[in-house]
Amino acid sequence: MNSPPISDCQEDWTTIIKSKSSWFDLPVKELWQFRNLIKLFVWRDFVVQYKQTILGPLWHVLQPLFTTLIFTLVFGKIANLSTDGIPQFLFYMLGIVLWTYFSNCLTKTSDTFITHSVIFEKVYFPRLSIPISILISNLISFCVQFALFMVVLCMFYVKGVEVRINSCILITPLLMLLLAGLSLGCGIIITSLTTKYRDLRYLITFGVQLLMFATPVIYPVSLVPDKLKPFIMLNPVTPVMETFRYAILGAGTVDIRHLIYTALITIAVLFFGSLLFTKVERTFVDTV
Amino acid sequence: MSDIAIQIDNLSKVYKKGTISSRTFNDDVKRFFARLKAQPDPLSKVDEERFGIQQNGYLWALKNINLKVKQGTVLGIVGKNGVGKSTLLKIISKITAPTEGEVKIKGRVASLLEVGTGFHPDLTGRENLYLNGAILGMSKAEIDTKLDEIIEFSGVREFIETPVKRYSSGMRVRLAFAIAAHLEPEILLVDEVLAVGDVSFQKKCLGKIGDIVKQGRTVLIVSHNLGLIRDLCDECILLHEGQIVEQGVTADVVSKYLALTTIQGSNKSAKFWPNQNDAPGSDEMRLNSIQISDENLSMPDSYDSGLAIQIEIDFNVLTELRGMRFVIRFITCDGHVAFASTDHNIRDNELKTGNYKSVCTIPPNLLNQGEYLVRVSADIPGVKVIIIDNELLSFTVFNSGTHGSHFPENWPGIVAPRLQWETKSVD
Numbered sequence: 001m002n003s004p005p006i007s008d009c010q011e012d013w014t015t016i017i018k019s020k021s022s023w024f025d026l027p028v029k030e031l032w033q034f035r036n037l038i039k040l041f042v043w044r045d046f047v048v049q050y051k052q053t054i055l056g057p058l059w060h061v062l063q064p065l066f067t068t069l070i071f072t073l074v075f076g077k078i079a080n081l082s083t084d085g086i087p088q089f090l091f092y093m094l095g096i097v098l099w100t101y102f103s104n105c106l107t108k109t110s111d112t113f114i115t116h117s118v119i120f121e122k123v124y125f126p127r128l129s130i131p132i133s134i135l136i137s138n139l140i141s142f143c144v145q146f147a148l149f150m151v152v153l154c155m156f157y158v159k160g161v162e163v164r165i166n167s168c169i170l171i172t173p174l175l176m177l178l179l180a181g182l183s184l185g186c187g188i189i190i191t192s193l194t195t196k197y198r199d200l201r202y203l204i205t206f207g208v209q210l211l212m213f214a215t216p217v218i219y220p221v222s223l224v225p226d227k228l229k230p231f232i233m234l235n236p237v238t239p240v241m242e243t244f245r246y247a248i249l250g251a252g253t254v255d256i257r258h259l260i261y262t263a264l265i266t267i268a269v270l271f272f273g274s275l276l277f278t279k280v281e282r283t284f285v286d287t288v
Numbered sequence: 289m290s291d292i293a294i295q296i297d298n299l300s301k302v303y304k305k306g307t308i309s310s311r312t313f314n315d316d317v318k319r320f321f322a323r324l325k326a327q328p329d330p331l332s333k334v335d336e337e338r339f340g341i342q343q344n345g346y347l348w349a350l351k352n353i354n355l356k357v358k359q360g361t362v363l364g365i366v367g368k369n370g371v372g373k374s375t376l377l378k379i380i381s382k383i384t385a386p387t388e389g390e391v392k393i394k395g396r397v398a399s400l401l402e403v404g405t406g407f408h409p410d411l412t413g414r415e416n417l418y419l420n421g422a423i424l425g426m427s428k429a430e431i432d433t434k435l436d437e438i439i440e441f442s443g444v445r446e447f448i449e450t451p452v453k454r455y456s457s458g459m460r461v462r463l464a465f466a467i468a469a470h471l472e473p474e475i476l477l478v479d480e481v482l483a484v485g486d487v488s489f490q491k492k493c494l495g496k497i498g499d500i501v502k503q504g505r506t507v508l509i510v511s512h513n514l515g516l517i518r519d520l521c522d523e524c525i526l527l528h529e530g531q532i533v534e535q536g537v538t539a540d541v542v543s544k545y546l547a548l549t550t551i552q553g554s555n556k557s558a559k560f561w562p563n564q565n566d567a568p569g570s571d572e573m574r575l576n577s578i579q580i581s582d583e584n585l586s587m588p589d590s591y592d593s594g595l596a597i598q599i600e601i602d603f604n605v606l607t608e609l610r611g612m613r614f615v616i617r618f619i620t621c622d623g624h625v626a627f628a629s630t631d632h633n634i635r636d637n638e639l640k641t642g643n644y645k646s647v648c649t650i651p652p653n654l655l656n657q658g659e660y661l662v663r664v665s666a667d668i669p670g671v672k673v674i675i676i677d678n679e680l681l682s683f684t685v686f687n688s689g690t691h692g693s694h695f696p697e698n699w700p701g702i703v704a705p706r707l708q709w710e711t712k713s714v715d
Contacts (some may be wrong), residue, residue: 017382017391019300037422044408044419051410051451123399123423124382196316278678282385285378286303 027276030126036216037125041133042140060144064100068093075218084220084251087161093149094245095217101142102183102237103208108134109187111205113195113284120285127281128274131188135180142176150190164250172247175240178259178266182236185269192273192280195287216241221253233258236265291359292394293475293506296379299353299389300530301375302346349375351530353389359474360504364521364538366514366545371527373510377477380508395474395506398424400465409453413444413463416452422468434470441492442466462489469496476500478509514542514623543621546661557581557683564604568675569666572609576602576643576673578664580683583649593657593685593704597650602643603663609639611668616648619661626660626702653706655685 031038050056068089075081076088083091109131113120116130157163194200215237216224224232232238239258246252350372357363365373378384380391381399406423407416417438421431431438439445442463444455452460478497482498494516501507501520511517517524517538524541526534526548534544558579561567567574583596591597601614629648661682666675 013392013394014296015382015391015393017379017386017393019386019390034422034425036428040419040422044411044415047415048408048410119423119702121383123406125423125425154400285384 005164007051025112026274027126027128031128031132034126034129038129038133038136039183041129043135045133045137046140060141061148064093064096064148069095069188071218076222082223084222084249086245086249086251087156089162090149090153090156091220091245092218092251093152094248095151095241096140097145097230098179098241098244099212099215099217100145101138101177103212104138104141105135105180105183106139106187106190107204107208109184110190110194111201111278113193114187114191114201117285128188128277131184135184136185139176141182165248166246166250168243168247168254172244175244175247177264178240179237181266181270182240182262185266185271185273187229188273188277189269192276192284195280195284211237220245233261236262292356293359293361294355294357294393294394294508296353296355296380297389297392298390299376299379300348300387301350301351301372301379301384302387304346348530350386351378353530353532355525355532355535357506359394359506362501362507362509362521363524364517364524364541365508365510365527366512366517366541367527368548369450372530373527373536374479376527377479377508377510380475381477387573390706391680393475396425396432397475397477398471398473399470399477399479400468407452407460407464410451412451413448413455414439417448417463417467420464424468424471425473426471428474438466438470440494443489458489465489465493469493469500473505475506475508478507478511495585514545518542518622539622542623543659546619546621546623557681568664569603572607573603573605573612573666573674575586576604578602578662578681580681582664583652591683591685593655594652596652597655597683597685599648599650599662599681601648603646604643605639605641607641609668611636611671612639612666612674613669614646614648615665615667617663617665618655619663620702621659621661624702626655654703656701656704659684 045169049057050059053059055062071092072088076083076092080251112127112130120127153163190200190204212218214232214235216232221229221232221238221242239255239262242252243259244252246254353376365376367373379386379398380393381397406420411419414435417435418428418431422428439448442459442465444459444463447455447459452463455463484605497507497520507520509517509521521538523536524534524538525532526541526545526547533548534541558577560577561575564574564576567576569575577600578625579600579602580591581598581600583590583598599616613630615628615630622628631646631648635701659682664675664681665673667673
């Protein structure tokens with residue numbers, strides 16, 4: 001045997017598997033050890049998406065453009081909804097790009113356990129690396145789409161539209177962090193619950209679609225009747241949407257208290273989510 | 289004391305039987321309200337009577353397992369299906385958590401039980417190789433240095449840039465095994481994966497596992513292939529109904545396992561079914577008895593290899609049967625089929641209803657000394673199986689003839705036939 005002598009066996013265990021986990025046990029260190037895996041998952045998400053497609057990554061750009069076009073046509077030209085004086089195309093496009101990030105993160109993370117059950121049953125790696133890789137790969141496509149939005153914005157500027165980017169743009173990274181945290185938190189709560197109750201899977205697919213209408217994506221908060229406003233503001237995505245829009249396009253309802261509300265909700269959801277997730281991941285293979 | 293790689297203390301695992309989804313929400317709500325009222329969990333029957341194997345919808349897959357595995361040991365885990373072998377490996381590899389107890393591990397654990405999972409069909413062989421390596425816990429640098437070796441081992445070099453979905457299943461398995469085999473964990477778990485690929489690849493895999501064993505790593509192997517267990521393992525544990533019932537040197541545990549799987553009862557060389565309803569068979573045919581005797585028709589505990597041994601099957605034909613045959617398999621105590629035999633005449637015969645006896649005679653001086661299990665099956669080839677192959681009898685052979693007197697040592701081989709030899713001067 002060529003293993004080095006071990007002085008004190010009681011102290012040297014690399015892993016201790018217990019029947020009960022401590023009540024809050026985030027495997028941060030382990031996730032760091034597996035950062036290469038997270039990187040590869042992100043890479044896989046991208047590569048796989050465009051295998052056997054002709055347009056490849058161009059779809060990243062086409063998707064928001066077409067959706068914006070349709071939204072402009074339907075909600076702008078036909079329904080004639082107000083956009084706070086912002087050019088309709090810009091208004092819808094920013095909303096769509098942001099909403100796409102949130103909804104993609106949410107729907108995909110909420111399916112973590114079920115889509116990956118086969119691999120989870122066979123091999124151990126920190127389960128959280130899957131939702132985290134989902135956040136990152138969606139963040140990359142968000143960046144691409146946001147860059148595209150900026151190009152469109154420049155085109156409008158060249159055509160003489162006033163651009164009202166302001167100092168609030170400095171907090172947009174923070175806004176993205178809130179959006180990411182919120183979707184991750186909700187996603188891992190839902191995926192933890194779906195291991196037992198599959199119903200949630202069906203709920204989430206149309207729930208997210210409906211949630212878009214409860215979020216100021218296609219309309220500004222200023223358009224919402226006063227009676228309904230409190231309900232719209234209850235949605236923690238609303239302040240993020242409005243502030244982001246204000247930062248780039250210069251119109252929107254911004255209130256620091258609303259942002260603090262969103263931040264608190266995000267922290268709560270993340271905390272509760274990781275609690276549930278780390279509890280469920282230990283035995284979910286027995287129930288899935 | 290200091291060289292223990294895995295220490296398992298009081299490990300238990302409970303599974304809930306039946307469907308999980310239908311009533312659980314209901315149960316959860318009940319539990320929740322009970323907790324609110326500070327009442328004991330209304331559905332917990334596990335804690336109350338934890339020392340029964342199955343009760344009220346719960347199954348103890350593992351019960352109170354205590355085990356220490358020294359570094360460098362190759363430990364075989366044997367047992368019938370569903371006794372918790374795979375569950376044990378799943379807990380050690382952190383796939384599922386135990387219900388009670390704990391496992392302490394020194395070193396990196398990798399398992400060969402996940403061959404090919406995590407392959408993405410759209411990615412090429414090379415891409416999958418990196419991904420799968422990372423899933424199994426290899427760093428990028430590690431994969432980079434071993435890349436060539438892995439591709440070489442898998443034998444799919446020409447297709448390494450082809451999406452895995454175009455691979456044959458054999459190629460996929462080979463690639464997957466190649467990755468897993470090049471992990472260098474301190475502790476390797478192997479769960480019945482060696483039944484993959486063609487014969488030459490299996491040989492390669494066995495060689496690789498042999499290498500890993502030689503490097504002084506700790507290996508845990510679950511397998512029904514007792515020959516493999518015997519070749520590779522230093523020590524074995526025998527699991528039965530979630531508990532370790534035997535632990536020790538491989539040969540002892542394996543024979544204990546075989547004893548466990550054969551009939552339990554005092555007289556192993558004869559079996560009678562006085563009640564026809566319990567007898568093996570079907571509506572067409574049922575057994576009355578099976579007996580082993582030597583050519584003098586006495587039924588000793590062990591048989592002289594110098595005498596013929598007879599196996600007599602007494603059966604009732606209930607409806608007219610055509611082409612039925614019995615197949616008798618003789619199994620050595622380490623699990624190899626020594627040989628199988630059938631009556632070649634009975635196959636074309638038509639059997640009218642009535643009572644029959646078939647006798648199979650093993651000629652003298654054929655079997656080696658040792659214990660043999662007898663398995664009997666009956667079928668109409670290509671039409672139907674009447675009695676599935678199961679272990680019914682066993683007998684022991686001792687040598688008193690030529691081998692016994694001239695070569696008292698253990699004679700190698702499954703059989704020890706007396707063959708014709710001639711030595712003459714050629715001057």
